[in-house]
Amino acid sequence: xxxxxxxxxxxxxxxxxxxxxxxxxxxxxxxxxxxxxxxxxxxxxxxxxxxxxxxxxxxxxxxxxxxxxxxxxxxxxxxxxxxxxxxxxxxxxxxxxxxxxxxxxxxxxxxxxxxxxxxxxxxxxxxxxxxxxxxxxxx
Amino acid sequence: xxxxxxxxxxxxxxxxxxxxxxxxxxxxxxxxxxxxxxxxxxxxxxxxxxxxxxxxxxxxxxxxxxxxxxxxxxxxxxxxxxxxxxxxxxxxxxxxxxxxxxxxxxxxxxxxxxxxxxxxxxxxxxxxxxxxxxxxxxxxxxxxxxxxxxxxxxxxxxxxxxxxxxxxxxxxxxxxxxxxxxxxxxxxxxxxxxxxxxxxxxxxxxxxxxxxxxxxxxxxxxxxxxxxxxxxxxxxxxxxxxxxxxxxxxxxxxxxxxxxxxxxxxxxxxxxxxxxxxxxxxxxxxxxxxxxxxxxxxxxxxxxxxxxxxxxxxxxxxxxxxxxxxxxxxxxxxxxxxxxxxxxxxxxxxxxxxxxxxxxxxxxxxxxxxxxxxxxxxxxxxxxxxxxxxxxxxxxxxxxxxxxxxxxxxxxxxx
Numbered sequence: 001x002x003x004x005x006x007x008x009x010x011x012x013x014x015x016x017x018x019x020x021x022x023x024x025x026x027x028x029x030x031x032x033x034x035x036x037x038x039x040x041x042x043x044x045x046x047x048x049x050x051x052x053x054x055x056x057x058x059x060x061x062x063x064x065x066x067x068x069x070x071x072x073x074x075x076x077x078x079x080x081x082x083x084x085x086x087x088x089x090x091x092x093x094x095x096x097x098x099x100x101x102x103x104x105x106x107x108x109x110x111x112x113x114x115x116x117x118x119x120x121x122x123x124x125x126x127x128x129x130x131x132x133x134x135x136x137x138x139x
Numbered sequence: 140x141x142x143x144x145x146x147x148x149x150x151x152x153x154x155x156x157x158x159x160x161x162x163x164x165x166x167x168x169x170x171x172x173x174x175x176x177x178x179x180x181x182x183x184x185x186x187x188x189x190x191x192x193x194x195x196x197x198x199x200x201x202x203x204x205x206x207x208x209x210x211x212x213x214x215x216x217x218x219x220x221x222x223x224x225x226x227x228x229x230x231x232x233x234x235x236x237x238x239x240x241x242x243x244x245x246x247x248x249x250x251x252x253x254x255x256x257x258x259x260x261x262x263x264x265x266x267x268x269x270x271x272x273x274x275x276x277x278x279x280x281x282x283x284x285x286x287x288x289x290x291x292x293x294x295x296x297x298x299x300x301x302x303x304x305x306x307x308x309x310x311x312x313x314x315x316x317x318x319x320x321x322x323x324x325x326x327x328x329x330x331x332x333x334x335x336x337x338x339x340x341x342x343x344x345x346x347x348x349x350x351x352x353x354x355x356x357x358x359x360x361x362x363x364x365x366x367x368x369x370x371x372x373x374x375x376x377x378x379x380x381x382x383x384x385x386x387x388x389x390x391x392x393x394x395x396x397x398x399x400x401x402x403x404x405x406x407x408x409x410x411x412x413x414x415x416x417x418x419x420x421x422x423x424x425x426x427x428x429x430x431x432x433x434x435x436x437x438x439x440x441x442x443x444x445x446x447x448x449x450x451x452x453x454x455x456x457x458x459x460x461x462x463x464x465x466x467x468x469x470x471x472x473x474x475x476x477x478x479x480x481x482x483x484x485x486x487x488x489x490x491x492x493x494x495x496x497x498x499x500x501x502x503x504x505x506x507x508x509x510x511x512x513x514x515x516x517x518x519x520x521x522x523x524x525x526x527x528x529x530x531x532x533x534x535x536x537x538x539x540x541x542x543x544x545x546x547x548x549x550x551x552x553x554x
Contacts (some may be wrong), residue, residue, distance in 0.1 A: 004256070005255065005256050005257050006254065006255025006256055006257030006258055007255070007257035007258075007261075011257055011261070011314060012257070012260070014310055014313050014314060015260050015261070015264060015310060018264075018306045018307070018309055018310040018313075019260075019263075019264060019267075019306070019307075019310070021302065021306040022264075022267055022271075022302065022303040022306040022307055024302070025299040025300075025302035025303045025306070026299070026303060028198075028201050028299050029295070029296065029299045032291075032292070032295060034290065034291035034292065034296075037289065037290055037291045038291050038296045038299075041274060041277075041278070041289055041291075041296075042270045042271065042274050042300070043270060045269075045270050045271075045273035045274040045277060046266060046269045046270040046273060049240065049269075049273050050240075050244065050247055050269070054240070054241060054244055065359060070359075072359050073359065073360060073364070076359075076360075076368075077368055077371065080368065080372065081371060081372055081375050084233070084234060084237075084372045084375065084376070085375055085376065085379060085395060088230065088233055088280060088376055089284070089379065089380075089395040090284075090286075091280070091281055091283075091284025091285065091286035091397065092284050092395055092396070092397050093395065096284070096286040096288070097281070097284035097285035097286035097287075097397060098285075099285075100285030100286065100287050101284075101285040101397065103285075103406075103410055104285065104404070104405050104406050104407070104410065105400070105403060105404050105405070105407065106404060106407040106409070106410075106524070107400070109397075112394075112395060115394040115395065116394075116395060119375075119379075119394065119395075
């Protein structure tokens with residue numbers, strides 16, 4: 001069996017034991033009114049990450065290496081952290097969640113973009129200071 | 140077989156850091172984090188007591204049989220802790236997930252794409268794992284920021300997405316455990332972290348894994364540097380958010396968190412459709428369960444024995460606010476309704492519609508000495524947006540089950 005299947009029978013049994021549980025959950029979703037939207041988001045999640053997000057940040061990183069040489073980490077780290085915060089808190093920073101937030105609280109999202117920019121500027125400033133302290137400007 | 144194109148080509152992926160040890164290390168950290176997130180997620184589902192009338196969001200008989208226990212009312216911060224962990228550990232896991240996916244991206248471009256039935260079925264399972272993982276993080280994060288661009292029921296999608304995620308994760312860990320152990324045994328558990336940049340080399344070629352580059356670039360970052368970078372990302376997200384969970388002096392530090400108010404309102408009276416007229420002099424609380432219905436004005440409620448308790452309201456979205464509530468014990472109201480030994484209550488809000496206009500409380504929640512129909516908060520009358528004239532407050536109850544603008548309570552009796 002292993003020769004045809006390509007792995008031990010345990011491999012197959014593990015899949016046969018656990019995939020039906022995932023299949024059951026997907027079937028529950030498919031019974032709902034918004035099944036198509038959920039499935040689209042599920043598929044898009046992996047496709048957008050693997051074929052858009054990862055190539056984009058890899059490309060940006062490659063470009064940064066070309067421009068900065070050995071000093072790349074002084075740009076890579078603050079830029080990476082800044083973009084990470086922007087991506088994860090896009091709902092507040094870009095105000096995308098503001099309508100929903102106002103609906104529940106009666107308030108609006110204030111100052112998020114400013115605070116994100118200040119935090120990003122702070123990260124680059126610290127990075128620059130570390131670069132100078134390590135004598136980076138001489139190399 | 141034709142030569143592999145583009146990213147499928149051996150030599151296309153060049154990071155000298157990729158290899159079985161790095162993937163095992165990132166995967167191990169991620170496993171601990173997502174286990175916390177998944178367990179607290181399913182516990183939160185149980186905390187909503189979806190088997191009681193009106194409480195279920197996920198259809199009642201279409202969830203996993205994991206809600207067999209009744210959610211306790213103590214310690215009072217239990218639900219705050221649960222959701223604080225769910226949301227904040229979830230944020231901490233984001234950079235680790237990104238790094239883990241980065242570490243295995245060459246496997247997406249394996250050539251040939253399917254070499255055997257085993258590989259085919261495994262790749263299908265991994266597609267489900269990656270999709271459901273990203274789906275869970277994206278929907279959870281968007282929901283906590285009130286960004287409802289997905290236009291489907293968050294609770295239902297997030298619940299079933301979690302089931303897909305957990306099933307495919309357990310499978311993945313089982314299938315990969317020999318490779319994980321092999322990586323640790325041959326490379327040392329933490330030994331590769333000792334290498335500074337000058338000593339960072341690619342891992343030994345992995346015959347079947349395809350993670351170690353055949354044509355590596357020179358390293359620009361050590362492995363410990365990469366892991367520190369990931370850790371810095373986790374720390375940044377944690378600091379930016381966790382003040383909304385901890386409250387007090389930490390709240391202003393939560394510079395990107397969606398909830399930065401000291402005493403957040405989760406639904407305004409205007410939004411809920413509750414007007415001043417509905418809660419004015421004509422307001423009466425109706426109590427039922429033990430025979431004749433009892434009707435009480437707010438003045439009559441204030442004339443009952445009052446009890447004060449300092450309790451948190453903890454939202455499923457991870458924010459918490461602790462306030463001092465004063466009102467009548469629910470057990471006292473049950474007695475007024477003619478029930479000495481209550482085993483639950485069905486609470487209706489004055490709010491005309493919405494899934495939270497009706498809520499069931501279990502027996503523990505009704506009998507807890509700190510479970511109140513609160514009339515005041517911090518010594519003053521409840522503000523309208525916080526549920527004037529009267530709201531439920533029960534220790535360790537999910538925030539939204541602390542019904543505001545209570546119109547009636549129907550108590551159930553033990554035997």
